[in-house]
Amino acid sequence: MAESRLELKPGALVIAGDGSCGNLKHLFVHATKRRVVALVVQRDQPFSRPVIVPLTQVAEATHDEIRLHISHSQMAVLPRFYPRCYGVVGKGRDYGLGKVLNGTPRSGRNGRPASGMLSAHLNTPLQTCTHESPLTAYVLVRLGQRMLYRDGGSAHMLSLLVNPCGRIQHFVVQHGRFVKQTFIVPTNRVEQFGPHGIQLSLRCAARSELLVYRSDQDIAADIEHALWQRETLHEIDHRAIEIIVRNGVVDLRGYVLRPGSRDLIEQVAQATRGVRAVENHLVADGEVVYAVSQALSNDPRTRGRPVWVHVQRGFVFLSGEVPDGATHAAVADDAGSVPLVRGVINQVRAPGIALDEAEQRVLQPPIGREVYSLDMQLGHVERVVINPANRLVTALVVH
Secondary structure (H helix, E strand, O other): OOOOOEEEOOOOEEEEOOEEEEEEEEEEEEOOOOEEEEEEEEEOOOOOOOEEEEHHHEEEEOOOEEEEOOOHHHHHOOOEOOHHHHOOOOOOOOOOHHHOOOOOOOEOOOOOEHHHHHHHHHOOOHHHOOOOOHHHOEEEEEOOOEEEOOOOOEEEEEEEEEOOOOEEEEEEEEEOOOOOEEEEEEHHHEEEEEOOEEEEOOOHHHHHHOEEOOOHHHHHHHHHHHHHHOHHHOOOOHHHEEEEEEOOEEEEEEEEOOHHHHHHHHHHHHOOOOOOEEEEEEEEHHHHHHHHHHHHHHOOOOOOOOEEEEEEOOEEEEEEEOOOHHHHHHHHHHHHOOOOOOEEEEOOEOOOOOOOHHHHOOOOOOOOOEEEOOOOEEEEEEEEEEOOOOOOEEEEEEO
16 A cells, blocks of 8 residues: 655645634745644634644645644644744745745744744754754745746646655646646755745756646546446446545455456556556455355365355355255355455255345445435434444444
């Protein structure tokens, strides 16, 4: 699986533990270590000042939203962000990164140097920077920050892709005024945080070498659409396939009828724009048939018994006839012990065993699906109760 990643996009919705609380305004970046240390969040309360949120309080960050570990009440006691304390020029002007904490220390509202304020807020001493003045260690990055090419061209930053520790992995930049293109710039292509923007080691003409950026949600939607368009894949039950996209890496999970469909789905995913890699964990029904048959033949209780195995999109249907109830139970246990199995429907006949129609139903309601009674909506599926013996859903928790 792809390494966990945070996407920090200025302007993204910020959600505290108990609800929406504002939007991301700026990012504090350690210029030398290329590491995001804090977020400046503009709260959605009237007349409220932005607050400085340490990156350690970020639980999850995607293209559209940032979720925090803390609540609204904890947000209220965070230190306020005053632009003049950090050398930020007024709104609407192009303030370069070199103007942030550059030159003479600026005092905060309480008379303390701005660098000392940020250090206290983050609980991280600025003196960890060994080859530069503490005042130039941190820079302030904003939405639309200029990215400068070596030959004079420029682009604008849309977001930062960082690992959970804050280390910057890529810059997401946008080119063009009318025909916009979005690319990923590796952090090793950044030379410095200069006085007029972020200086790149690339020439403008070399941007064709960069990987096109697309959000995980857009990639997943395009793959699903492409699968629907393939006539050769119309036999697929799309509810049995899960497409997970994380950091541009596609993880395919679920069940298909035959190996050829599995390979074709992988090809469709690989051809989708913005995909970095594909991890194919799809299982063909034939693989499940073989695995269950092996489990039955390896068990002395079921070896040689006339039991037939049929698999449909991961669900195992057992039929045939055995001499007693113990063997009937052993057949189901063996099939349920196979990790590839999605569920077991035991239709094997045995003396004294009556088949329960309720146990033969295959129900797999997805979490979040609406639930209705005969005359009204009851709510949504919050969780399901699964029988560990046959892996079938036996009850729903509706909220």
